[in-house]
Amino acid sequence: MTSRLRLGINIDHVATLRNARGGALPDPVRAAHLAIAAGADGITAHLREDRRHIRDADVERLATELTKPLNFEMATTDEMLALAERLKPHAACLVPEKREERTTEGGLDVVGQQAMLAPRIERLKAAGCRVSLFIEPDRAPIAMAVKLGAPVVELHTGSWCHAVVAGETDKAASEFQRLAEGAAYAASLGLEVHAGHGLDYETARQLARVSDFVEFNIGHFLMGEAIFVGLDTAIRRMRLAMDDGRAAI
Ligand SMILES: CC(=O)[C@@H](O)[C@H](O)COP(=O)(O)O
Numbered sequence: 001m002t003s004r005l006r007l008g009i010n011i012d013h014v015a016t017l018r019n020a021r022g023g024a025l026p027d028p029v030r031a032a033h034l035a036i037a038a039g040a041d042g043i044t045a046h047l048r049e050d051r052r053h054i055r056d057a058d059v060e061r062l063a064t065e066l067t068k069p070l071n072f073e074m075a076t077t078d079e080m081l082a083l084a085e086r087l088k089p090h091a092a093c094l095v096p097e098k099r100e101e102r103t104t105e106g107g108l109d110v111v112g113q114q115a116m117l118a119p120r121i122e123r124l125k126a127a128g129c130r131v132s133l134f135i136e137p138d139r140a141p142i143a144m145a146v147k148l149g150a151p152v153v154e155l156h157t158g159s160w161c162h163a164v165v166a167g168e169t170d171k172a173a174s175e176f177q178r179l180a181e182g183a184a185y186a187a188s189l190g191l192e193v194h195a196g197h198g199l200d201y202e203t204a205r206q207l208a209r210v211s212d213f214v215e216f217n218i219g220h221f222l223m224g225e226a227i228f229v230g231l232d233t234a235i236r237r238m239r240l241a242m243d244d245g246r247a248a249i
């Protein structure tokens with residue numbers, strides 16, 4: 001019997017829409033509560049250094065108001081570490097960040113940055129956060145996650161999702177294989193394996209067939225769908241797509 005996949009809802013892009021007009025609406029925290037009512041197992045929010053979507057006040061409210069776990073995505077900076085140590089979110093997911101990028105391009109360079117990461121991961125663990133590393137689905141970063149003492153990895157699904165949407169079938173097949181092999185390798189080393197970035201109903205359904213994944217974090221696609229069908233319906237459809245994929249194992 002394969003376990004049920006957890007669904008974390010990323011509410012960053014509710015804040016993108018709010019910030020386009022500089023006011024208070026739409027409220028990403030309201031979206032988080034609605035997502036939980038629709039069946040989300042947790043909420044993900046990424047406080048970027050440039051505050052382009054989620055802002056400090058949003059994270060403060062999420063950390064105190066939510067009835068389900070908060071997965072706080074953060075760059076490994078002193079500012080973000082201090083915030084995580086103070087707010088103690090359930091999970092702290094370390095992600096790479098570049099000011100000039102449109103979205104998170106690629107995984108964290110855990111191999112090149114191991115000396116910088118090691119003490120910072122220890123600080124987050126000491127604060128009680130479950131540390132997750134957002135990495136490429138390759139053996140070297142996965143093995144390094146173990147060495148660094150992170151209990152969780154989130155495998156970046158962006159390259160695969162992009163290839164699927166672009167109709168690049170050969171690339172999509174090899175990227176899917178890379179994700180499936182990466183998930184199996186990570187699970188074999190005792191890591192909890194998550195996935196996220198760019199997932200939609202169809203890619204989530206397909207990836208749910210890889211039994212090593214225990215959690216998907218999904219945002220941008222669902223916020224787009226919410227314009228057409230409402231957020232509650234979009235999340236329930238995503239839940240069904242994931243359950244459908246998992247039932248096919
Ligand atoms: C780290 C990641 O994959 C995404 O959660 C990201 O937080 C979404 O926000 P951006 O679109 O700003 O990358």
Ligand SMILES: NCC(=O)COP(=O)(O)O
Nearest residue numbers: 010196197198217219220
């Ligand atoms: N970590 C990935 C995430 O939280 C959501 O990514 P996306 O669905 O907004 O691309």
